[in-house]
Amino acid sequence: MINLYDGFLIIIGLASGFVVGSGFVAFITVLDIVPRLAQITRTYHSIRSYEYGISLGVLVFTWLDFFNVVLGFPILMTSFIGASMGIFVGMLAAALTEVVNVIPITVKRLHMQRYLTYLLMAMALGKVVGSLFEWLIYL
Template identity: 50%
Template sequence: MLNEMFIMIFTGFAAGLAVGSGFVAFLTVLGVIPRLMQLSKTEKYVRVYEWGVILGAVTGGWISLQDNTFLLPIFFIILIGLLNGVFVGLLAAALTEVLNVLPILAKRVGVVDQIVVLLMAIALGKVVGSLFHWLYFVDYW
């Protein structure tokens, strides 16, 4: 019994290290967070970004391991959905910028001078999509 528990703890810890290392490498190699700071002109808040990523990853990992149901008022559910949408939208926008998807798309479509509008449309689309998902598909009653 003790050996099985030790193996499970060791395996979970090793898997967490592997996934965490991959996540950090992903963010570091692609330069997602620095590009996101550059796009939003918030370079002076680098420590806030660092702690946000750390606390978000730890909190998200901890919540995903729990079997809890949060009974929150509709206001908080809408706020959580909105913040999730903002996060996904900004992450998607930063990833596409880093990978030069948007400049290539803008050049082919012929809207090079409106790339900021294209970027904001993607981010706002993600926000609206996430909010719609939370309000329509998540059973909060």
């Protein structure tokens, strides 16, 4: 039997999940990730597949995390999955940067027009080094 405290926790958990899920969907929608991906790759016929893939990926990995499932994949498959996840996160960050115009505003305000290439390389290398530190040393 569920007591009042447990019922309250269930309601809070479901409400939080709906808020986070709605925020994620709004974020993907505002950034036009799926249509932009279809435009860049010239695969307009696959838009539904992209949408289903994102939705299914979110659901599956949420359930795997929720139940603390550990998948024992071989190193090659783990590398492929990790690279795919990194590409997705990179595309999401690049789309956010493009929408908000972070780089042009930063370059203009800091008078770094001559150093734009170095700024972009520093950002990319910083991301790579940070990710490698997270995966190889911190864990």
